[in-house]
Amino acid sequence: MSRLTFNGIEGTVIEQSPHGNFLVVRLTRRVVICGTYSNQFCWEESHDSDSDFESFITYVGLKSTVLGFQDELRQFYAWIGNQGGYFNYRNEKLRKAQRVKTYKFECKIRGLTPETIPSLLSYNFINC
Secondary structure (H helix, E strand, O other), X not given: OOEEEEOOEEEEEEEEXXXXXXXXXXXXXXXXXXXXXXXXXXXXXXXXOOOOOOEEEEEEEEOOXXXXXXXXXXXXXXXXXXXXXXXXXXXXXXXXXXXXXXXXXXXXXEOOOHHHHHHHHOOXXXXX
C-alpha cells in the first residue's frame, strides 16, 4: 500500500477510485479521510497543501449504539460542531461502517479543515 501525507500526518492509501479522482486514506485505525483532487462531487472546498487534495470528507469509527453510549455520542457531535464540522444527512451521524472497516459503525463528517484533523486524532474517545 502506498503512503500519503495529509496536513503533516502520514497515512496509508487503502482505496483509489477507478478514475483516480479520489483516494481513501487511513490516518489511524479509527480515522479515515476520502480526499479528492478535482472536487467533481462539489464537496466543501478545504485545500491541503501536503496531499494536494482540494477537499475531503472525514470518517470516524465508533464501537456501539448502546444507550449508555448516547451521552458520549452527543458530546462527540457537539465537539464536531465546535470544529466547524457537520453531517449532511441524518444517516451520516451514525451508520454501519463502510470506510472504517475496523469498527462496526462510523460517522461521516463534512466541513472539517485539515487543521482540525490533529485534534480529532487526539480526541478522548472513552467508550465510543
